[in-house]
Amino acid sequence: MEKEVVLEVKNLKTHFISNKGTAKAVDGIDFVLRKGETLGIVGESGCGKSMTSLSILRLIPSPPGKIVDGQVLLKGQDLVKMSDEELRKIRGNRISMIFQEPMTSLNPVIPVGEQIAEALRLHQGLSKKQAWDRSVEMIGLVGIPSPEKRAKQEPFQLSGGMRQRIMIAMALACTPEVLIADEPTTALDVTIQAQILEIMKDLQKKIGMGIIFITHDLGVVAEMCDQVGVMYAGQIVEHQEAKNLFNNPLHPYTQGLIGSLPKLYEDQEELQIIEGTVPSPYDYPEGCRFAERCPFAQDICIQKQPNLIQFDENSKVRCWKYSDEWQDSLAKEVVAP
Amino acid sequence: MFLFILKRLVQIVPVILGVTLVVFLIMQMVPGDPAVIMAGEGASKETINELREDLGLNRPLHEQYLSYIGNVFQGDLGNSLKNNQPVMDEIMVRLPITMELAFFSIMITIVLGLIAGIISAVRPYSFSDISVMVVALIGISLPSFWLGLLLMYVFSVKLQWLPVAGWDSTAHIILPAITLGAGGAAIVARMTRSSMLEVVGQDYIRTAKAKGLKGHVIIYKHALRNALIPVITVVGLQFGSLLGGTVLVESVFAINGIGRMIVDSIRTRDIPMVQGGVLVASLVFVFVNLLVDVMYRVFNKRIDLN
Amino acid sequence: MSNVFQEKSPLLQVSELKQHFELKKEVIFQPKQVVKAVDGIDFDLYPGETLSIVGESGCGKSTTGRSILRLDEPTSGDVLFKGQSLLQMNKKELRSIRGNIQVIFQDPYASLNPRRTIRQMLEEAMAIQKVLPPNKREARMLELMNHVGLRPEYLERYPHEFSGGQRQRIGIARALAVNPEIIICDEAVSALDVSIQAQILNLLKKLQKEFDLTFLFISHDLSVVRHISDRVMVMYLGKVVEIADKSSLFNKPMHPYTKALLSAIPVIDETKRGERIILKGDVPSPLNPPTGCRFHTRCPFATERCSQEEPLLRELSATHSVACHFAEELFTS
Numbered sequence: 001m002e003k004e005v006v007l008e009v010k011n012l013k014t015h016f017i018s019n020k021g022t023a024k025a026v027d028g029i030d031f032v033l034r035k036g037e038t039l040g041i042v043g044e045s046g047c048g049k050s051m052t053s054l055s056i057l058r059l060i061p062s063p064p065g066k067i068v069d070g071q072v073l074l075k076g077q078d079l080v081k082m083s084d085e086e087l088r089k090i091r092g093n094r095i096s097m098i099f100q101e102p103m104t105s106l107n108p109v110i111p112v113g114e115q116i117a118e119a120l121r122l123h124q125g126l127s128k129k130q131a132w133d134r135s136v137e138m139i140g141l142v143g144i145p146s147p148e149k150r151a152k153q154e155p156f157q158l159s160g161g162m163r164q165r166i167m168i169a170m171a172l173a174c175t176p177e178v179l180i181a182d183e184p185t186t187a188l189d190v191t192i193q194a195q196i197l198e199i200m201k202d203l204q205k206k207i208g209m210g211i212i213f214i215t216h217d218l219g220v221v222a223e224m225c226d227q228v229g230v231m232y233a234g235q236i237v238e239h240q241e242a243k244n245l246f247n248n249p250l251h252p253y254t255q256g257l258i259g260s261l262p263k264l265y266e267d268q269e270e271l272q273i274i275e276g277t278v279p280s281p282y283d284y285p286e287g288c289r290f291a292e293r294c295p296f297a298q299d300i301c302i303q304k305q306p307n308l309i310q311f312d313e314n315s316k317v318r319c320w321k322y323s324d325e326w327q328d329s330l331a332k333e334v335v336a337p
Numbered sequence: 338m339f340l341f342i343l344k345r346l347v348q349i350v351p352v353i354l355g356v357t358l359v360v361f362l363i364m365q366m367v368p369g370d371p372a373v374i375m376a377g378e379g380a381s382k383e384t385i386n387e388l389r390e391d392l393g394l395n396r397p398l399h400e401q402y403l404s405y406i407g408n409v410f411q412g413d414l415g416n417s418l419k420n421n422q423p424v425m426d427e428i429m430v431r432l433p434i435t436m437e438l439a440f441f442s443i444m445i446t447i448v449l450g451l452i453a454g455i456i457s458a459v460r461p462y463s464f465s466d467i468s469v470m471v472v473a474l475i476g477i478s479l480p481s482f483w484l485g486l487l488l489m490y491v492f493s494v495k496l497q498w499l500p501v502a503g504w505d506s507t508a509h510i511i512l513p514a515i516t517l518g519a520g521g522a523a524i525v526a527r528m529t530r531s532s533m534l535e536v537v538g539q540d541y542i543r544t545a546k547a548k549g550l551k552g553h554v555i556i557y558k559h560a561l562r563n564a565l566i567p568v569i570t571v572v573g574l575q576f577g578s579l580l581g582g583t584v585l586v587e588s589v590f591a592i593n594g595i596g597r598m599i600v601d602s603i604r605t606r607d608i609p610m611v612q613g614g615v616l617v618a619s620l621v622f623v624f625v626n627l628l629v630d631v632m633y634r635v636f637n638k639r640i641d642l643n
Numbered sequence: 644m645s646n647v648f649q650e651k652s653p654l655l656q657v658s659e660l661k662q663h664f665e666l667k668k669e670v671i672f673q674p675k676q677v678v679k680a681v682d683g684i685d686f687d688l689y690p691g692e693t694l695s696i697v698g699e700s701g702c703g704k705s706t707t708g709r710s711i712l713r714l715d716e717p718t719s720g721d722v723l724f725k726g727q728s729l730l731q732m733n734k735k736e737l738r739s740i741r742g743n744i745q746v747i748f749q750d751p752y753a754s755l756n757p758r759r760t761i762r763q764m765l766e767e768a769m770a771i772q773k774v775l776p777p778n779k780r781e782a783r784m785l786e787l788m789n790h791v792g793l794r795p796e797y798l799e800r801y802p803h804e805f806s807g808g809q810r811q812r813i814g815i816a817r818a819l820a821v822n823p824e825i826i827i828c829d830e831a832v833s834a835l836d837v838s839i840q841a842q843i844l845n846l847l848k849k850l851q852k853e854f855d856l857t858f859l860f861i862s863h864d865l866s867v868v869r870h871i872s873d874r875v876m877v878m879y880l881g882k883v884v885e886i887a888d889k890s891s892l893f894n895k896p897m898h899p900y901t902k903a904l905l906s907a908i909p910v911i912d913e914t915k916r917g918e919r920i921i922l923k924g925d926v927p928s929p930l931n932p933p934t935g936c937r938f939h940t941r942c943p944f945a946t947e948r949c950s951q952e953e954p955l956l957r958e959l960s961a962t963h964s965v966a967c968h969f970a971e972e973l974f975t976s
Contacts, residue, residue, distance in 0.1 A: 044836040044837060044838060045836050057547060059543060059546055059547060087549075088549045088550075088551065089549060090549065091546070091547055091548060091549030092547060092548030092549035092550070093549055096547070096548075097544075097547040099540060099543070099544065099547075101540055104539065104540040104541060105540045105541055105543075105544045106541055106544065107541040107544075107545070107559050107562075107563070108541070108563065109562045109563055109636070110558075110559070110562070118548070118550065118554075118558075119548045119549070119550075122548075122549065122550065122551075123549065159925040159926075161925050162925065167544075170544075170548065189699035189700055189863070189926070190699065190863070190865075190904065190907045190908055191699060191903060191904060191907045191921075191922050192699075192925070193907065193909075194906075194907035194909075194919065194921055194922075195921055195922075197909070198921060216836065216837065217909065218837075218911055219866075219908065219909035219910050219911055220909045222909060222910065222911040222912075222913070223909040223910075223916075224909075243913070246911045246912070256838065257837060257838060258911070260837055260838045260840070260841035261837060261841075261866065261911070262841075262844065262866040262867050262869060262870035262871075263866060263869070263870075263912075264865060264866045264869055264893070264905070264908055264910055264915070265869075265893065265910065265912070265915045266869075267869070267870075267890075268870060270845050270848070271841035271844055271845055271870065272841065273838065273841045273842050273845060274838045274841075277806060277808075
């Protein structure tokens with residue numbers, strides 16, 4: 001039985017307009033997040049994954065950014081078209097977000113307990129005392145010892161790992177339906193990362209929120225995520241269940257990415273590399289954006305952009321190789337002298 | 338914190354020594370013999386020489402200086418050459434007036450500056466922002482005495498809304514305080530604006546937005562508290578130029594403050610008065626700086642603990 | 644099991660290296676606060692090998708690299724290059740030795756002078772070390788660009804015109820320009836995307852074979868370290884906790900910290916995921932490291948002895964040393 005859909009993103013497009021031209025950072029993203037599920041969005045720098053997550057809550061710096069198309073449906077309500085007032089009620093309340101840099105994402109002059117409590121007072125109408133008590137409770141819940149003492153401290157008195165826990169406490173204080181985590185462990189040591197991921201999984205079991213997990217680390221994806229969307233040049237090029245993605249990556253980019261990872265438990269002589277570089281978001285090619293780097297590219301790839309098509313029940317891929325036209329294209333090759 | 342304050346208080350001694358030495362030497366180099374001025378027109382050479390002996394002006398310089406310093410540490414700033422009254426008495430009368438003027442000026446600097454700075458920062462590059470910044474630029478560029486005379490002309494002479502000079506009623510404070518505070522307000526406005534703009538681009542403001550906090554909460558609770566930190570330093574520095582400005586403003590508006598006292602005393606070569614006035618002004622400056630530093634640390638506990 | 648590299652005599656010998664940083668005193672009368680970034684480490688670096696130093700933030704690995712180069716002056720201990728003490732040399736002698744030990748830094752955006760073209764940069768490097776007479780340098784530059792996979796016309800460009808991966812290649816070219824024997828890579832691929840990282844790692848391996856280079860590879864990423872190293876040294880809070888040849892370290896780690904570190908890394912292959920050891924708490928401050936074994940506050944196996952007596956680095960085999968009182972009991976193979 002499929003779980004309830006909590007968030008649905010349809011054809012989301014966020015562009016940045018400047019005198020350099022228009023950068024199509026997010027260019028037609030579709031995905032679905034279900035209750036209690038973790039969706040990973042993975043890609044390298046510049047692919048648009050962070051911008052996608054910021055677009056959901058309309059946190060894009062604007063100007064120069066702008067959501068030019070698409071819908072973000074929270075149980076049916078479109079966040080893109082919503083008024084500012086309505087959206088503010090959702091932020092930190094029904095959809096929360098945590099960011100990459102715990103060192104700079106907390107206000108340096110306000111005690112951390114207060115930074116959690118203010119969201120509680122605002123969204124849940126708690127009194128000052130109630131909010132403070134609940135805030136201390138949350139700090140304990142994320143595994144910080146002596147929470148009453150810590151709540152009164154300012155961020156600089158806490159380590160990076162603790163600050164990230166505070167961010168999580170802050171984000172989950174109002175028991176949101178969706179948690180967007182934008183590279184939450186990238187800036188942390190690996191042993192601290194393990195702790196943080198553990199807490200997130202734990203709290204997800206308790207609270208039942210859906211998590212959108214943005215990362216470039218495929219290992220983290222394998223551990224945390226149920227579903228995975230691979231992004232490249234502003235688009236999703238593959239969407240699969242996490243456990244299948246690594247056994248059977250469909251898109252040549254995903255294959256290249258997995259191949260270029262040094263493996264912790266295996267010796268490799270040479271790492272697989274992907275030739276070339278990412279195209280500029282100001283100037284995407286007409287056809288498939290990965291074509292110029294793809295070892296399998298054919299004419300059709302250069303001429304026309306492939307759509308994200310359903311490969312089987314649980315996977316989607318954006319690649320001509322998996323389309324009906326592909327066989328024709330190959331046939332043409334053989335026939336020509 | 339306590340040790341910090343103690344350390345700073347101890348530093349006052351070298352300040353006193355340094356200031357008095359500098360003033361002393363400068364007064365020695367300025368042409369004009371105080372004895373001649375005191376004795377008046379047409380005094381005989383003997384009278385003048387006698388006077389010089391009485392005033393101890395013929396002693397070697399270092400002796401004059403050392404005896405002066407000795408007296409200072411006992412609270413005796415000497416007597417005015419003009420009327421032989423204790424310098425300390427005169428200062429005690431005038432100091433409160435200058436302090437009042439300084440206080441109201443700083444209030445104007447802070448309040449006007451902050452409001453203007455916040456208005457600008459909240460809507461950067463808008464009409465209100467640009468106009469505020471242009472006015473601020475003019476404010477910084479105008480010489481204070483020119484502004485003072487202009488305001489006096491418009492509001493006192495032409496419109497007759499406010500008194501021209503003196504220090505008798507509340508109305509008397511308005512124009513001088515504005516004149517003195519305007520330049521500082523402009524600087525504070527610009528500083529507040531740039532500090533706010535920088536703060537607003539920080540990650541923690543993005544976090545505040547992501548929590549769904551309302552706009553004014555983000556600005557006043559989250560942004561301003563951080564943005565004010567460098568502004569406090571600027572206000573502290575402003576105090577220094579404020580003291581200097583009192584000289585001009587007190588002269589223009591005929592206010593009996595220390596600034597005017599120092600200017601008049603220089604003109605009459607009344608060395609003890611000059612020395613006393615400058616010394617007291619310096620001490621006030623040092624204390625205000627200490628206060629600002631303490632406040633800065635209170636606002637910004639990270640520095641204290643590191 | 645012996646390490647084939649260890650048949651030759653070591654290029655670099657580090658003994659009891661300490662790097663302490665004093666914090667500036669706020670007020671007189673307060674006791675001095677010292678950050679013991681590196682607190683007595685010993686290791687050797689053999690010709691032709693890649694020795695990696697791994698650890699999390701604050702362990703002292705980057706500081707070790709900088710101390711060897713005397714970018715920070717070590718507090719005590721010694722570093723011998725081919726038998727000569729680097730720490731006792733004067734500036735002039737050091738400068739000529741520097742040609743033999745080069746470094747590539749982490750941040751491709753900060754380590755290149757933005758006001759110099761690539762040509763000027765390479766030219767300067769060669770001039771300082773007096774590598775080749777001036778008339779032969781042009782050819783050498785083209786050679787270098789070729790080795791690192793950059794087009795010759797890029798010589799005329801400025802750093803800001805290049806991507807992160809390309810700048811790292813330039814950094815490598817600059818290091819190679821003076822014919823070093825040792826290159827210290829200080830988190831050289833950490834700031835790069837995975838696919839670019841793969842390119843640079845392949846390049847480093849290729850260059851090592853071609854030019855008989857020795858690498859001291861500093862990194863926090865154990866997967867990268869596995870790929871590129873011959874031997875691995877694990878540091879924690881300024882001390883070496885384990886040093887072993889690669890396969891021993893990854894297949895049979897003997898120190899609890901190394902075990903925890905390896906288990907913490909998320910791996911793609913489900914079958915390779917072992918029991919995860921989650922360490923409690925945060926890394927203690929290097930201002931005030933724990934007594935005895937520095938790891939005892941977070942070690943799941945700590946005893947009374949661990950909090951009182953500091954374990955010395957001792958040999959379990961010719962190629963595997965550990966600093967733990969109970970290494971044999973805990974993890975017998």
